[in-house]
Amino acid sequence: MSATYSRVDEFPMDDTLEYFIKFPSPNFKTEAPGAESDYVFVCNETNVPIVLLLGWAGCQDKYLMKYSKIYEDRGLITIRYTAPVNNLFWKRKAMVQIGEKILKLIYDMNFDSHPLIFHVFSNGGAFLYQHIALANRRSKRPVRICGMIFDSAPGDRRILGLFRAISAILGKERRCNALVSAFMAISIIFLWTFEDSFNYLRNLVYSDGYEVQTNPSHNLKYECNEWPQLFLYSKTDRLIPYTDIEKFAVYRQKCGTDVRMVCFDRSEHVKHYIRHPQEYIYSVCKFINDCLANHYNKFNC
Structure with a gap:
């Protein structure tokens, strides 16, 4: 635009x-x-x-x-x-x-x-x-x-904080907010864990200058x-x-x-x-x- x-x-x-x-x-x-x-x-x-x-x-x-x-x-x-x-x-x-x-x-x-x-x-x-x-x-x-x-x-990164953040994004008016937020929070934690492990192994194999930037509190x-x-x-x-x-x-x-x-x-x-x-x-x-x-x-x- x-x-x-x-x-x-x-x-x-x-x-x-x-x-x-x-x-x-x-x-x-x-x-x-x-x-x-x-x-x-x-x-x-x-x-x-x-x-x-x-x-x-x-x-x-x-x-x-x-x-x-x-x-x-x-x-x-x-x-x-x-x-x-x-x-x-x-x-x-x-x-x-x-x-x-x-x-x-x-x-x-x-x-x-x-x-x-x-x-x-x-x-x-x-x-x-x-x-x-x-x-x-x-x-x-x-x-x-x-x-x-x-x-x-x-x-x-904490699962409780992630759950509350997702709940706030979805809004209180959404039906089954707590259940949906809990499911999404658990799924995201698993996804992040897999992603971090993959990036760690990748850095061991390749040395192409790729920087992992997934956790602001740490990085x-x-x-x-x-x-x-x-x-x-x-x-x-x-x-x-x-x-x-x-x-x-x-x-x-x-x-x-x-x-x-x-x-x-x-x-x-x-x-x-x-x-x-x-x-x-x-x-x-x-x-x-x-x-x-x-x-x-x-x-x-």
Whole structure:
């Protein structure tokens, strides 16, 4: 799908990916009264920071749009995309191509010279980020990332968490939701176990540089990067235990990563913004402001 677009309109860029880009209005400060624009600054009009928002499994764009507005109201460019559910659970091999396409978008739009910040939601967003990062590592001219926000992620793979995630995707109105979700969760666990075993044996036989990227909690834990990471999570999250996120964050911190953690009270999975809007906005904007200050000082933008 091709489309003509202006600097203030959202538009689908591709029939197969359905991702959306939004440019801020030149008058964003007056159009968003009360927006704490002093938290985030831009270097110049040709180097506007970009926030890539990667949605959770089953996320509808109308929900992801509420998060992107936080950044759009403060003068940043946003890209929104949520990977298809079937590619997150079943046809996971296609995630490699999706990651490559999103990286190609960054190059095609000449965004590779801009400061890039990722905001990923749940394991679905983290799993997608893995493949963008994989494509970036393989690229001859990798893009510079200056910050990473994990919202309710990453967590270890558990059958109970998978069951609850599938139940949430199917919706409570679906008849026999619990039975169907349980069957699907067990089937997916068996499928993943077989896939992991196959990939492990394949790597023993072949040495073609193929990288297995199936578990964000494990793979991202050992990722080599220098950019700061912010973790937003809650002790009442029923899908991903807060202990998983804290263990991951502490390990990253020991690796030398600049880690910040914000633990919210009584908020559900990927609903911290809904429960604690002011604290949420302050946390993400302060983090991005610090990332950009470090980026501009480092590269003398």
